[in-house]
Amino acid sequence: MHVHRCDLCHIDLDRVSVRRGGQTLLQDISMHVHCGQLTVLIGQNGAGKTTLIRALLGEIPHGGTIRHVDNAGRELAHLTRGYVPQHLQFDPEMPLTVREFLACSMTRRPVWTGVSKKIREEVNQALRDVEAEELADTPLGRCSGGELQRVLLALALHPAPDLLVLDEPVSGVDRNGLKLFLDTVTHLKKTRHMAILLVSHDLRLVREYADHVVLLEKNVLTQGTPEEVFRSQEFENVFGTGEKEEEHREGPARTVDFRIALERHQDGEEES
Amino acid sequence: MEGIYLIMDLLLPFEALRFSFMKNALLAVLLLTPLLGLLGTMTVNHQMAFFSDALGHSAITGIGLGMILGMRNDLLAMLIFGIVWAILICLIKQSGSASTDTIISVFSSTSIAAGLLILARGGKFAKYSSLLIGDILAVSAGDLLSLAIALPVGIGLWAVMYNHLLITSVSPSLARSRGIRIRLVEGAFVVLVAVTVMLAIRWVGVMLINALLILPAAAGRNLARNSRQHAALSVLIALVSGVTGLFLAYSQDTSAGASIVLVAAAFYALSLLARRWRK
Numbered sequence: 001m002h003v004h005r006c007d008l009c010h011i012d013l014d015r016v017s018v019r020r021g022g023q024t025l026l027q028d029i030s031m032h033v034h035c036g037q038l039t040v041l042i043g044q045n046g047a048g049k050t051t052l053i054r055a056l057l058g059e060i061p062h063g064g065t066i067r068h069v070d071n072a073g074r075e076l077a078h079l080t081r082g083y084v085p086q087h088l089q090f091d092p093e094m095p096l097t098v099r100e101f102l103a104c105s106m107t108r109r110p111v112w113t114g115v116s117k118k119i120r121e122e123v124n125q126a127l128r129d130v131e132a133e134e135l136a137d138t139p140l141g142r143c144s145g146g147e148l149q150r151v152l153l154a155l156a157l158h159p160a161p162d163l164l165v166l167d168e169p170v171s172g173v174d175r176n177g178l179k180l181f182l183d184t185v186t187h188l189k190k191t192r193h194m195a196i197l198l199v200s201h202d203l204r205l206v207r208e209y210a211d212h213v214v215l216l217e218k219n220v221l222t223q224g225t226p227e228e229v230f231r232s233q234e235f236e237n238v239f240g241t242g243e244k245e246e247e248h249r250e251g252p253a254r255t256v257d258f259r260i261a262l263e264r265h266q267d268g269e270e271e272s
Numbered sequence: 273m274e275g276i277y278l279i280m281d282l283l284l285p286f287e288a289l290r291f292s293f294m295k296n297a298l299l300a301v302l303l304l305t306p307l308l309g310l311l312g313t314m315t316v317n318h319q320m321a322f323f324s325d326a327l328g329h330s331a332i333t334g335i336g337l338g339m340i341l342g343m344r345n346d347l348l349a350m351l352i353f354g355i356v357w358a359i360l361i362c363l364i365k366q367s368g369s370a371s372t373d374t375i376i377s378v379f380s381s382t383s384i385a386a387g388l389l390i391l392a393r394g395g396k397f398a399k400y401s402s403l404l405i406g407d408i409l410a411v412s413a414g415d416l417l418s419l420a421i422a423l424p425v426g427i428g429l430w431a432v433m434y435n436h437l438l439i440t441s442v443s444p445s446l447a448r449s450r451g452i453r454i455r456l457v458e459g460a461f462v463v464l465v466a467v468t469v470m471l472a473i474r475w476v477g478v479m480l481i482n483a484l485l486i487l488p489a490a491a492g493r494n495l496a497r498n499s500r501q502h503a504a505l506s507v508l509i510a511l512v513s514g515v516t517g518l519f520l521a522y523s524q525d526t527s528a529g530a531s532i533v534l535v536a537a538a539f540y541a542l543s544l545l546a547r548r549w550r551k
Contacts, residue, residue: 057449083449090442094317095496101442104435105450111435112313112503139497140442152446165449 008071010034011056011079011163011195015064018051025051027219028064033163033195038185040206041199042229043216044238049199052216053165056197057081068162082161082194084152086169092141098151099123099136106158126154130184145172149181157188164188166198178202182209203230203239273413288522296411297475297528301514303419304472305484307426309510311465312489313502314434318441318461322373323361325482326380327466330357331473332387332403340390347418350470357383358466362459406477406529408518415474422471426464433460438499480529487536488513494543509539 011033018026026048033039041049055062058081068079100111102123109116115123127133132150135143143151149169156164166185168178182205189196200206206213206226213229215221221234229235280295288294315324331350334357338349361379365372391400402410436457440447447454465485473481492505517532524531 054445057445059445059448081449083446085443085446085449088443088446091317091319093493094441095493095498095502096317096438096442097498100499101438104438108432108435110431111438112310112499113431114500137498155446 008035009076009162009195010069011197012067012069012073013056013064014067016052016055016066017063018048018055018060019063020060024218026055026062029216029220030064031214031220031223033197034212035162035193035195036189037211038189038196038198038209039212039214040210041197041214041216042201042203042206043221047216048218049216050167053083053167053197053199056163056165057083076162079163080159080161082156082164084149084156084164084166086167086199087172088148088152090140094139094141096140097136098127098132098138098140098143101140101151102126102155102158105155122158126158127151129157129188130154144177145169146174146177146181149173149177150184153181153184157192160192161194164194164196166196168198168200168202175202175205178205185209273416286519288519293409293411294518294522296413296416297408297518298515299416300408300411300419300475301518301532302511303416303423304475305488305510305514306507307423307430307468308472308485309488309492309507310427310430310503311468312485312487312510313492313499313506314437314441314461315465315485316489316493318437320465321482321486322376322380323462324465324469324485326361326376326383327354327358327462327469328473328478328481329380329387330354330383331470331478332391332400333357333383334387334470335400335403336387336390347470347474350473351467354466354470355463358462359459362462366455366458402477403474404478405527406473406475406480408475408528411475419471422468426468429460429464433457433464437461476529476532480533483533483536484510484513484529487533487540491536491540491543494540494547509536513539 013029013031013033016026016029017024029052031039041052043049051060054060056066066079068076070076099115099120103115103119104111106122107116107119109119124133124136127136130150130153132147132154135147135151138147140148140151153166156166173181185196185198186209188194198210200210207230210226212223213226214223215229215232215234215238217238221238222229222232224232276299277292277295280289280298284298289298315321330353334350334353335346337353338346341349343349357379361376364375388397391397436447436452439450439452440454440457444454447457469481469485472484476484488510489502489506491509492502496502496505513536514532517535518528520535521528521531
């Protein structure tokens with residue numbers, strides 16, 4: 001794998017807007033996601049975080065531009081994206097191992113005919129990269145939330161992305177699991193050539209791990225280093241004081257589920 | 273054809289296979305069940321059992337419409353209507369306007385009613401009742417040829433689309449982010465299922481076709497630990513059910529389609545027990 005640090009290229013979002021059904025979901029989002037940095041999107045549910053991710057992934061049409069540019073503003077080659085979704089909607093009883101799941105996006109050979117030795121080695125390497133080699137023969141439906149997140153990360157890293165988009169799960173992974181995951185991501189940040197964008201709901205971990213924080217509420221309320229953003233008036237307006245930070249993360253599960261449902265509804269996410 | 277019969281006589285010197293209609297039926301079972309078994313794995317994993325059921329029902333409307341339009345070839349009418357019907361259900365499902373099982377149920381009952389309305393005109397439905405229960409003993413050499421073409425083509429297409437379909441069934445948004453055209457993949461899958469169902473329906477019958485698609489895959493799923501085992505077990509159970517059911521029906525002088533499905537159902541019951549026992 002080609003490894004070098006690069007602080008020179010970035011993903012440049014210029015006045016990105018998304019409208020749907022006469023409603024403005026995102027308005028004039030301008031920000032950079034720098035290579036070699038962990039940029040974290042925060043905001044209330046319904047603030048448009050998922051919509052922004054979908055625009056970045058090219059799933060929905062948007063106004064403004066999203067470009068992959070070098071330091072001088074010259075456009076670079078095609079932007080390869082890696083994506084770790086927040087959750088999967090699959091039948092957990094499905095007979096499908098982690099190895100097969102990863103193999104099916106590395107080769108066209110149908111996995112029901114088996115996995116070749118070469119692909120098998122590639123899968124092992126991909127799992128080693130996220131410290132999850134022991135999961136290879138585990139059925140996908142038996143993986144815990146944290147394990148699944150690692151498997152999805154392994155998948156998102158193949159082929160090597162220029163932009164890695166991580167949508168942090170709201171439930172199913174505890175704080176320790178998230179920390180472990182973010183440690184892996186931090187290691188990747190230092191050793192690989194890519195820009196990383198994370199949507200996070202855990203403000204305490206954001207403070208600890210982020211290089212750049214963007215507070216979203218249909219548009220960018222404020223952005224900067226974690227200290228700058230967490231001290232800002234805009235942050236307090238959105239999240240209130242320190243105590244409320246915790247509430248935001250660890251509030252009653254039903255409320256959170258309801259909020260997710262509402263956000264999905266507002267973002268128009270349909271994954272049926 | 274004579275050459276094949278000769279080989280069968282040599283290899284399978286069974287009393288039941290004296291008749292060429294039994295030889296044809298056996299060949300039809302051997303050609304049809306592997307494809308149904310393979311496609312069934314994804315139908316079950318993709319939670320589309322109800323969908324394929326509705327698809328089977330649409331065959332009645334297909335024949336009815338073919339009759340109105342003056343089409344001589346029943347199979348062609350069924351194929352065209354089945355494909356259109358499958359794509360329609362798929363499109364409405366993807367637009368997400370109502371819950372999927374409701375949509376499918378609406379399509380299923382509408383197609384049965386429309387088909388009955390057309391075919392029952394002037395009290396002529398009895399002519400078509402064989403469509404409901406199927407008649408595998410009526411397979412001709414020409415039919416076998418079309419099945420012999422369908423099997424490798426179907427497996428080939430299935431192999432090409434499988435990996436993409438699998439990622440899509442785990443997470444559509446993940447699949448999209450990896451550049452997979454999920455509408456195209458899902459569309460290709462439902463068309464392949466539609467064609468296979470329509471090819472099989474005259475031999476197995478509208479009422480039983482879905483069982484043959486679902487039961488082997490569901491039984492295989494109870495036993496399999498990975499998708500390779502799932503595919504292998506599903507095909508094996510479909511083949512064994514098909515052959516056993518056919519000979520049972522011959523010896524008991526009853527419906528072949530029903531016997532095949534009951535054998536598959538027995539496999540399913542056993543697989544459930546085995547699964548419990550393993551846990």
